[in-house]
Amino acid sequence: MTRPLVALCVALLSLLSAASAPAALNKCAAAKRLCVAKELAALLACHAKAAKPPGLAPGKLDSCLQKVKDKFDGGGTPAKGCFAKLEAKFPQTCLTTDDTAALQAAVAAAVAATNCALDPDTCLPSTCLDVRSALVAASQGPVDGAYTLYVGRNPNRPWTAYCHHMNLSQPVEYLTVVEANNFSQMSNGAVVTQSNYRRLRIDPATLVVDLLDDAFATTQSGSLLPPAGRSSVPAGFAEFASPNDNDGPAAAAKVDLAGTPFAFTEAVLANDLAYFCAATDDQSPADGANVATVASDLQSFSLAAIDPRGGHATKMVADCPHLSVADGAITAGTLPLQYVDS
């Protein structure tokens, strides 16, 4: 089965099936199903008209789609929406309320998946390669820059990617972040080596960030060099190593996704934040001032690393299994993200 077909099946299943649980006997919920069925059918009918030779005149498809959507959500008069009228007709008995937008989004996803399965040219781009292919097909030169991609080709999950290496056969996706709030430090107690990240490498399918990709990092070098084999301090990595006792301040690191539609997955909180850890160069317990702080909205975390013992090093890192190892052995570092539906 092709990928668009799989996506279509998933979308339709999520929209139409309630798995094996029997539906509750409820007139409002039953009628809402009919609202959804009518909208789905009417939207697909619009696209069918547009696809049938000789096609629709410019603007006709949009007006057809808008007319259907207005009927579902009431357009400028929400009270006239299909769901709103049912909630007024069956007061206190509807199983759900205020779910017009949620179901409309589900229908939009199903329509997009249907179109994509039946005509690959209509698929929403999920990767920079998709964008590149479309540009090349349109005889436009693919250039690096910001493009809108859709997670899972879902029209409800857009994000702005920076597409890099668009002139190559395998362009790569980056997530643009606020440079001042995405940094990693290595401190010797006097001067700091700091890398700032203005873009993070992200896999558009798995939404995993590569903490080691420094294509868009800028590094100011202090006395401590980045980990062996690396030209930058990895994202999510703070290390402190001073020749003196009891000096500071701590080395810091921060990853902040503010302004993007992404947050960390709950996995970073699992097992009392076991995703993070402090490691010392001699396996001794780390000082209690080594701290990892994850914001409650899961969009940022901060690290602080310090070692009060002169001649020793401590680091506080994300992705503990990969980044807490000896600096020269660092070969990977990942941060899992999720799309935050608005």
Added chain:
Amino acid sequence: MPLLDWIHPDNVNPRPSSCTAERARIATRQTGEPPHILVA
């Protein structure tokens, strides 16, 4: 070079005197739900 020239603005605070002090400092910078904190 002066020390603070190299320190990121988020890190100009003096080294905390204790874990409790650090927790309090972080907590006061947050709004809404408290952050999740790991202390080594």
